[in-house]
Amino acid sequence: MNESLRRKELADFLKSRRKRLTPQEAGLPGTDGSRRRTNGLRREEVAVLAGISLPWYTALEQGRDIRVSDSVIDSLVRTLKLGRDEGVHLYMLADRKVPLNPIADGAYREKANPELQRIVDQFTHLPAYAIDGQWNLLVWNQTAAELFGLSQSKMRDCARNLLWLLFTDPVFRGRFAHWETSAGKLLAAFRTAYARRMEDPCLSEIIGSLAEAADDFNAIWERHDVQCLRDNLFQIHHPHAGAIDILSNAFYAAEQDDTTLVLYTPASVIDEERLKHLQDRSKPMLAEAVSM
Secondary structure: OOOOHHHHHHHHHHHHHHOOOOOOOOOOOOOOOOOOOOOOOOOOHHHHHOOOOOOHHHHOOOOOOOOOOHHHHHHHHHHHHHHHHHHHHHHHOOOOOOOOOOOOEEEEEOOOOOHHHHHHHHOOOEEEEEEOOOOOOEOEEEHHHHHHHHOOOOOOHHHHEEEHHHHHHOOHHHOOOOOHHHHHHHHHHHHHHHOOOOOOHHHHHHHHHHHOOHHHHHHHHOOOOOOOOOOEEEEEEEOOEEEEEEEEEEEEEOOOOOOOEEEEEEHHHHHHHHEEEEEEEEHHHHHHHHOO
């Protein structure tokens, strides 16, 4: 989007949201009964409520070339009572980086939810799990638990992180037949995502912890490889089902923009049969699933 078009879109968006909001909805005292010539709020009312100067806000609505800080955008989101998607849209129009957890609707959302668990459980013979923007496991189905050796009881805090499991958990790590190749692919994909979220302190903490805990993490991380998992074939060695070739497929949740659903599909008919065998093995684990 060119700059003049972006500024016009920003100006029009602010005007439209100002005009739809009544003084009463904005928390202003009641009017004196006289007819207002302006639909919704006046510019000076928005400026006062947002804590910014009237000339500066007017310049925004006129599409002039001025820079907007995150604190001003936050204030306008609250003042204009914007929903979450509207708040994200305002950040983008203002040419600002969207916060990791933008305040919209008055609260931060929960990352994991029962509906997400129900979604992954629908894939009965296909391993599936969901991760957040830091690659923490949010939910997983029983086939994934059986395939990767995931255990709800032993995963707490950073131990739920997919990279932490890949480099430090002997069971999870041991399921990858060609561990170094697989770790290289996954870490390259993580670095690609990391470049978009470098300001996230949780990611820095994860990287620092892994650097101290695993020497082989440092060796791979220092390559600076980046890749969006186009080569998504992994071979898993299961102690009972044997070698299983699987393809990873990532889907992004529109309503949860830092949540990714990862679904694994078999690379061949033989691999499909072996995954079905895992599903049969996972059925006795239903009691553990209920407690999750």
